[in-house]
Amino acid sequence: MATVSMTVNGQAVSGDVEGRTLLVQFLRENLNLTGTHVGCDTSQCGACVVHVNGDSMKSCTMLALEAEGADVTTIEGLAKGGELHPMQQAFKDNHGLQCGFCTPGMVMSAIDLVAKNPNPDEATIREQLEGNICRCTGYHNIVKAVQQAAQGG
Ligand code: FES
Ligand code: FES
Incomplete structure (x- = not known):
């Protein structure tokens, strides 16, 4: 130990x-x-x-x-003072989750993605989230959520 x-x-x-x-x-x-x-x-x-x-x-x-x-x-x-982080809020707004199992990792990856590329297009988001697997959503709403958060909510 x-x-x-x-x-x-x-x-x-x-x-x-x-x-x-x-x-x-x-x-x-x-x-x-x-x-x-x-x-x-x-x-x-x-x-x-x-x-x-x-x-x-x-x-x-x-x-x-x-x-x-x-x-x-x-x-x-991520949440501060009872307020969701903008990426968490964007996932909520865009129904970017179903069972939610992948969501914490997806949100953490998405925040890093947007920090390094503030204006990602759809192809970039899909490529950069390749290391995060979601069995439920089909990814479409996750991509929309990341785009919303990147655009400032
Ligand atoms: S638990 Fe770490 S990549 Fe699956
Ligand atoms: S929401 Fe179920 S695995 Fe992504």
Whole structure:
């Protein structure tokens, strides 16, 4: 066991982990931040995406110890003062979710996408969200949501 420390959603946290503990396990099991989902064991689904030092990251592909000192944001850290983040609001407005299992990872990836490309066209959105799998929506409303958020809501 080793102790890992990082900032998660603006708060300093630490916990004891094994060398093999994944960041997603640390978030879910040590910190009880269960909004970050695990949808596969092959790094394909994107349900586990969080932001690490401002970049989207599949948290199942990173060891907790590798996040030592990092600034991590999860889906729980987006809403401020009871107000949804504009990307969350856009998903709601455009019915960009059905079962919601993929949604936290999809929203985290979409925020990073728009931060790096503020005016993405449909093809760009589809390409850049390729690492996030949704079994329900057919993606159409997700693309609309990202476009709405990119245009400022
Ligand atoms: S849980 Fe599927 S990519 Fe991380
Ligand atoms: S809303 Fe069900 S998997 Fe995307």
